[in-house]
Amino acid sequence: MSFTQFVFFVFAAVAVLSAAAVITLRNPVHAVLSLVLTFFSTAALWLLAEAEFLGITLVLVYVGAVMVLFLFVVMMLDINIARMREGFARYLPFGLVVALIMGAELVLYVLSRAPDVAPPAPAAAGYSNTQALGEALYTQYLYPFEIAAAILLVSIIAAIALTLRRRPDTKYLNPAEQIRVRRAERVRLVKMKSES
């Protein structure tokens, strides 16, 4: 086993174990942190495959931005963990058995039948990963790239359509109306006889 293979297996094992931890840990904050570790290990795997740009983007975008936001949300929500874990123990043995059988079958199949896949040839010096990616994205993969843009648009529309609504029970201020208020709307002068 070469050193690269060794590093690959270490990062792959960390990625799988931390992914398992995401769904088994009791504390949601810990789960999110495990997810960060998963992404980080995956980024390392990409670096090993000489996809530097993707690896760095994964760390910057997912670990740096998305997961931090996620962490904020998880910390702010009051999640009832006990209720969410209802039925987990009940289904665990069955699920575990199914997963083990399927995993064993896959491993045996791959070990027995699959040919060795050669690692990619190292790129020449001066090869720019980012440039190659950009060229592929805007020429050969222009059409899928545009569809991806449409998918993002749909998710924006869906998120707004599902969350934006007038709720009569929330109290909110309309600054424009506040500024335009006139004296007559707020103060009522009442003539009273003095009682003395």
Added chain:
Amino acid sequence: MQSTLWNDLAAALPELWMLGAVCFVLVFDLFVPAARRDLTYWLVQATLAGALVFTVAGHDGGRTLAFGGHYVVDEMAVLLKSAIYLVAGAVFLYSRPYLKDRGLFRGEYFVLGLFGVLGMMIMVSAHSFVSLYLGLELLALSQYAMVAFFRDSLPASEAAMKYFVLGALASGMLLYGMSVLYGTVGSLDIATVANALSQEEGRSAFALFGLVFVVVGIAFKFGAVPFHMWVPDVYDGAPTSVTLYIGSAPKIAAFAMLMRLLSESLGPLTGDWGQLLAVLLVLSMAVGNIIAIAQRRIKRMLAYSTISHVGFLFFGVMAGTQEGYAAAMFYAIVYAAMAAGAFGMLLLMSRQGYEPEHIDDFKGLNERHPWLAFLMLLLMFSMAGIPPTVGFYAKLAVIQAAVNVGEVWIAVYAVVLSVIGAFYYLRVVKYMYFDKPEESHPVQPGMDAQVIMGINGLAMLALGVFPGGLMALCLRAVGY
């Protein structure tokens, strides 16, 4: 370079039109007062009509690849896209009063619906795994949002959650299978994959490994047993107008996905995926038809009926011949029209604060509205496969194609289960014609809905008597 880009754009004109028109509708709707929201609706119908014109008129009868092989226009794409536009137009038409009565008549609903249609178009015209997957995601995301659209309804939110989680799982399976195939073949292009697999050394163990995951992903999206758990819950929980949407036109797109993946790219492995489909279809027909008998809720009953129809559709594809593909395509188109009619009927019978939920609500429909009862009779006969409706012919064509390749036993099994399935369709007919109505409120659907439903229902009869035209189109689409 310049001219190729122009050629590519010209080939994909229907998609460009759709994307541009949806964006226009999205912005236009912001400036339309709520009282005149019908304008948005008519714009949506005009968009679909325009797409139909561009698709049919822009096709020169040949096969054009565009965007470096990610996009293809062929006979199949034109036929299936046209069917999708027609079904989607009917779906929006049936939904309009229902949405108005429930305060869901908003521009975003139609925008999401049209984006779903765009996703279907991309799936139908996909010629690489990437564009196929992205089209599927575009469709799926629109559907998740539409199911969740009725925010005050708890069942709808639950259905959306289930749909989302299981849909993501299915996408993951499909994507994993595709990536394994990419790993073995080194290309995402459908024709290149087919070429590589047709050589002996290309048929490695890894290719079969990827194939299994691709088939699982497809089965999940179709709702074939044992990946059917989400279908009844989502169909029952979603607002009926959304059930109508997800139960009709996307089946045609899913069929296109099946054809592009299994027949066009994995065609050399027919013997391998044929066995997988055989297991899926045998289970689907049994579970769908038998469990549907026990359902009292009409939407659940129709959901299980969908599962059994998926079994039939797989049966045609399993034959692996062009005759079988054409029969399955015929079945998919006809099924989409039947589902649009059956779920649309639920919308036509609804009014403010009421919608038919149980099959008992169909009791005595003949006395309340004989015309709708007659159309429902045609639709139910067609679903059950009773001559002279088109459902009979569709089942016959599939079985014929399968018998021709020697699948006699599964064919016998399919016929037996169709007879079992006929029970629950005919029960609805019996309720409509021989039972007393429990509800006295008159059924008053709009004139436009009555006319289109009339065409929809009578088409079942007309296509059943003269199936030749559509069948010829289907045969030509698979290159027969």
